[in-house]
Amino acid sequence: MSFDPIVVKKDFPLLEREINGRSIVYLDSANTSQKPRQVIDAMSRFTETSYAPINRSAYQLAAESTDAFEAARAAVRRFINAPKVQEVIFTKNATEALNLVAQSWGVANLRAGDAILLTHMEHHANIVPWHMLAAERGVELRWVPLTADGLLDLTNLPTLLDGAKIFSFTAMSNVLGTLTPVRQLVDAAHAAGAIAIVDGCQYVPHNPTDVQAWGADFVAFSSHKLCGPSGIGVLWGRETLLEEMPPFLGGGNMIADVRLDGFSCAELPAKFEAGTPAITEAVGMHAAISYLSSLGMDNVRAHEVEVTTYAIDKLKTRYGDDITIHGPVDPAVRGATLSFKFKDVHPHDVSQVLDQSNVCVRAGHHCAKPLMKLLGANATARASFYIYNSTADADALADALANAGDLFGF
């Protein structure tokens, strides 16, 4: 580990805040991450000095604004090692990116009788767009099941992929923390003639990402989980596929020509970026990517393995069978997201009690209701760690949990 999370934390003004005289233990980064001063400053500076419309005016300010927006796109390309900058499409968020693929590639290519393969550990954002498409097109949805320890059960993968046109899956579960074997899944999809779509929301902010090494066709992720602002996300797609696809949203910026009797589309990436985009947010996302890159994504991953190992060990040692951590126990195949069941205390009550100690965890279904059903729970509590969390935060979590045990000790 070549960075100190205690030092990193000082870059995050919000985490300096105290509530009732106690510091904040923010363990909800799988939900959304906090923002470093570098991102806040970059957005303020841009707003104060260079904000203007992009792609449509000749004056210097507009040129500066356009340059800043395109510099963000170039930064994203480098961050995920995409082959071409025009393959990076800015969207509102990852949800919109997945809806874009479903409504554009999906509608153009799926026919009644085709199948879409998903997994039991998907977020609603990688389920509902496909339900919508399936209902519209008479397409069958199939699901890769899970093993008892929260990994994908790939035993019947070739059968499940038989007749599938799309295999869309997460690179990391937002509930279980499971890392999936992306390259293997992509290869299996391609061998069956399906395209492979990777939901990278939970993976990209925490691991070095190389879309070419994955070999995937589309990858979606958001800015707000990687220390950038909300309101902007990314769809990376293969140029050949993006070229063939019909546009998603219509409007300004995405057109080459508009006549009374029709329109023609702009070149990539503008073709998929209708309307004024999130300009300042793109600048913020660029700053976030620079920030993470300066820490080094290998170091981010190494730090999270360390803190996850510590947290699992701490919680299991202290609470034994009173705590159940869902998902794989081996840190090598999981990220820093720990969903857990504590005694028989309902997750909402766990979260409420933890809040008294300023320990912020998510309680609920995590937008993954099919997975919750599989776990036999309506909800779990989830603690997720990031670059600004140290082992002291795992200690704080363990200490605060004792209060829940005391209050609901039955």
Place this chain on the structure above:
Amino acid sequence: MPGLEDLYREIILDHYRSPRNRGELAPPAVRAEGHNPLCGDEIQVYLDVKDGIVTDIKIGGQGCSISQSSASMMSAAVKGKPIAEIRNLVRRFKNMMSIEEDDESTPPLDESKPLGDLEALRGVVKFPVRIKCATLAWNTLLDGLDQSI
């Protein structure tokens, strides 16, 4: 910040540990189902209604201490009561939860009877996120009453 003792009153924990009127009622009992979309909690309310009176009520489903205890107290409070009185009680409870009435044509609230155990849930208002937990059963009850007509 309000303390946990404002929220987790002993009587609430008692209803959570020993919920009243748990179970199901067979048809022709009315069955209403409620979801809290934020947390995934589910509740079922079964009602036997005869001559405008809720003669029996059962509660199913699962949820946090606040939603479960609220459902338990509600079941005890409405069992054997006329529908008009129950509707008045639902309005009083939602008022207590700071939920404004959207229909100004409703009759004036009758607040002559004490709320009893339900008073214990007053502290929930200090924890706005939990108001939805407390009102889940009550909204589901309203659904059931509407079905029973």
